[in-house]
Amino acid sequence: MAGTLQFDLVSPERRLASMAAVEVQIPGAEGDLTAMEGHAPVLVGLRPGILRASGAQGASAYVVTGGFAEISASGVSVLAEMAVPLAEATAEMVDKLLAEAAKAPADAAGKDAADKTLADLTALKAALAAH
Amino acid sequence: MPSLKDLKNRIGSVKNTRKITKAMQMVSAAKLRRAQDAAEAARPYAERMTAVMAGLAASVGTSNNAPRLLAGSGADKVHLMVIMTSERGLCGGFNTTIVRLARAKVAELTAAGKTVKILTVGKKGREQMRREYGHLFVGHVDLTEVKRVGYANARDIARDVVARFDAGECDVVTLYYNRFQSVISQIPTAQQVIPAKFEGAAPVAASYDYEPTEDQILADLLPRAVATQVFTALLENAASEQGARMSAMDNATRNAGDMINKMTIVYNRSRQAAITKELIEIISGAEAL
Numbered sequence: 001m002a003g004t005l006q007f008d009l010v011s012p013e014r015r016l017a018s019m020a021a022v023e024v025q026i027p028g029a030e031g032d033l034t035a036m037e038g039h040a041p042v043l044v045g046l047r048p049g050i051l052r053a054s055g056a057q058g059a060s061a062y063v064v065t066g067g068f069a070e071i072s073a074s075g076v077s078v079l080a081e082m083a084v085p086l087a088e089a090t091a092e093m094v095d096k097l098l099a100e101a102a103k104a105p106a107d108a109a110g111k112d113a114a115d116k117t118l119a120d121l122t123a124l125k126a127a128l129a130a131h
Numbered sequence: 132m133p134s135l136k137d138l139k140n141r142i143g144s145v146k147n148t149r150k151i152t153k154a155m156q157m158v159s160a161a162k163l164r165r166a167q168d169a170a171e172a173a174r175p176y177a178e179r180m181t182a183v184m185a186g187l188a189a190s191v192g193t194s195n196n197a198p199r200l201l202a203g204s205g206a207d208k209v210h211l212m213v214i215m216t217s218e219r220g221l222c223g224g225f226n227t228t229i230v231r232l233a234r235a236k237v238a239e240l241t242a243a244g245k246t247v248k249i250l251t252v253g254k255k256g257r258e259q260m261r262r263e264y265g266h267l268f269v270g271h272v273d274l275t276e277v278k279r280v281g282y283a284n285a286r287d288i289a290r291d292v293v294a295r296f297d298a299g300e301c302d303v304v305t306l307y308y309n310r311f312q313s314v315i316s317q318i319p320t321a322q323q324v325i326p327a328k329f330e331g332a333a334p335v336a337a338s339y340d341y342e343p344t345e346d347q348i349l350a351d352l353l354p355r356a357v358a359t360q361v362f363t364a365l366l367e368n369a370a371s372e373q374g375a376r377m378s379a380m381d382n383a384t385r386n387a388g389d390m391i392n393k394m395t396i397v398y399n400r401s402r403q404a405a406i407t408k409e410l411i412e413i414i415s416g417a418e419a420l
Contacts, residue, residue, distance in 0.1 A: 010175045011282075012173055014173070015172065015175045029342065029347075041338065042339060043183070045342065045347065045348055068351065070339075077183075
């Protein structure tokens, strides 16, 4: 059995998870990564996606959008702008976010970022549908 | 001397008022509990955010190319005050205490030769400040339609504030709100958000790797930190408002009770006097015969 690390998932409105996890899969801005015990300290931006954590009490999954994850010696803290357990997430929620993202005015500099967000959200919707 | 009928009407009206204040007190108690829960639930996020920010500030804050949100614009000329008050009245000294603190601060800053701009959240504070400082207003956030403040509200306010800062409209941003301590005590607080200020113990400056890049992370993180502080302030304010209203309504209910007792005594006494007077009239009439 691998060692565990403290995993916290908080959104501005509530704390969703706080447990000892063996591994945490984080949808990082530049690709997924998995944090395990002894990971080097990293600050990672999040992209809209699915975050999975598995530990002694079993696995759990959450849909997160925006925010960042802090991996340090003491554990992983994910501070998401919005986070919901995967079971509660619906396609409508993603649709709403999509509509919001499409509405956001994108100047030349923000165009790439806005396109990426749209693509990420679309991918998230597909993943949810497959779920 | 009011007539018996007048007294009776008056007692009835005070009784009705007491019913209303009692109901408002109970509503506030329920809302207070919800507001407290919300403030409680938001605490872990704010704490983590502050910890991360403090760590970041310790590692990059001292360098010359530190982000402006962290280090400030280098000037201290224009102060933007975000004054958060309630949308409704009947909550005791809640709004007045914030406005009093803000007023003192405006006077102090103006005396020091600084420019002051005011952004109001909640219409009660706006009404109180308008006469004296109306010319300093630069904006207003209306939360009348919002039943429960959410993170989205805080984000919108923070975006507005950060945009003003980026446009060079202000150098220092301070939030004014009531910190909730207990039902009977709320502390008007001024909290500086830009440039960022962290209180408390010196953080452990861990050397992080950044993904994507440090600049991008910081550019994303700093506005978020402002939003988090605004959100915390809004929630504290909401809890304080309900607490203040609850104790104000409790006082009102008690006062109404006292008033009813006093008036009932006067009513009974004058009724007795009227009866006695009538008896005396009858008896002396009978004796005269």
